[in-house]
Amino acid sequence: MLVKSYNYLIDYILPQRCLSCAEILGGSGEFCSDCWKKLEFIARPYCSICGQRFSIKILDNCICGNCYSNKPNYDLARSLFKFNEHSKKIVHQFKYQDKMIFTKTFAKLLYNRYSEDIKDIDLIIPVPMNRFKRLLRMYNPAHILAMEIAKVTDKMLKADILTKSKWTKSQTFLSRKQRKNNIKGSIKFNTK
Numbered sequence: 001m002l003v004k005s006y007n008y009l010i011d012y013i014l015p016q017r018c019l020s021c022a023e024i025l026g027g028s029g030e031f032c033s034d035c036w037k038k039l040e041f042i043a044r045p046y047c048s049i050c051g052q053r054f055s056i057k058i059l060d061n062c063i064c065g066n067c068y069s070n071k072p073n074y075d076l077a078r079s080l081f082k083f084n085e086h087s088k089k090i091v092h093q094f095k096y097q098d099k100m101i102f103t104k105t106f107a108k109l110l111y112n113r114y115s116e117d118i119k120d121i122d123l124i125i126p127v128p129m130n131r132f133k134r135l136l137r138m139y140n141p142a143h144i145l146a147m148e149i150a151k152v153t154d155k156m157l158k159a160d161i162l163t164k165s166k167w168t169k170s171q172t173f174l175s176r177k178q179r180k181n182n183i184k185g186s187i188k189f190n191t192k
Contacts, residue, residue, distance in 0.1 A: 019102060020090055030105045038086035041113065042079055051078040076121070078114050080106060092172075095141045107148035115153075124150040124157045128164040128187060163190045 015024045018032040025032060031039070045054045047064035049072060054064070081087045093099040094106070111118075126146035134140055143159055150157035166186045171179045 019099075019105060020086070035086065038084070039090075040082040040084055040087070042081060049074075049076065051076075053082070076117065078110065078117060080110055080113065094145075100144060103144055103148045106145055107152045110149060111152045118153060118155075121155060123161070124153070124155050125161050126157075126159055128159075128162045130164040130167050130186075132167065160190055162187050 017024055018035055019030045020035040021032060023032045023034075029036070042051065042053050045058045045060060045062070046052060047054070047067055048061045049063050049067040052064045052066070054062070083091070090102065094102040124146050126140065126143040129137070129140040129142065146157055146159065149155075164186055165188045168182050168186050171182060174182055
């Protein structure tokens, strides 16, 4: 009885708020219904390599034309949602405004959506950050998220396999092609 009263008091004083707009939430979940509707989650069918959503109904385990003609250097990549104005705001809050509160939510949502795709992977490897950028920012958001994904999936995290070997421009305002050229040759296997 006392614990229930304590929890009620905490909820009254510090009500749970939407992670995106800070509106007080009436029920469970991390986003209000308006913000949740604005997130365009990626659903099947999508490319079995890069995760790019297909615009037509197609069989599972197909690859897109881009991955077919230019095989990427990875086996699997997944995004939680399409990058629209709303998701862009959330991702930028996470990456640049220290909103680490998104970490558990992102990891949980990624696992719930892609558990079948990632069941056979061996390691969670975060995208490395240039050491000077990391010093400026004090942490690597990709590493923080990878740690939480490793917990949720019960997979091993290996953050020292890859290293960022050269400084690159911020990719925030670059096109897909520009991003690819910008990062080319900047991530290497750590030989130490």
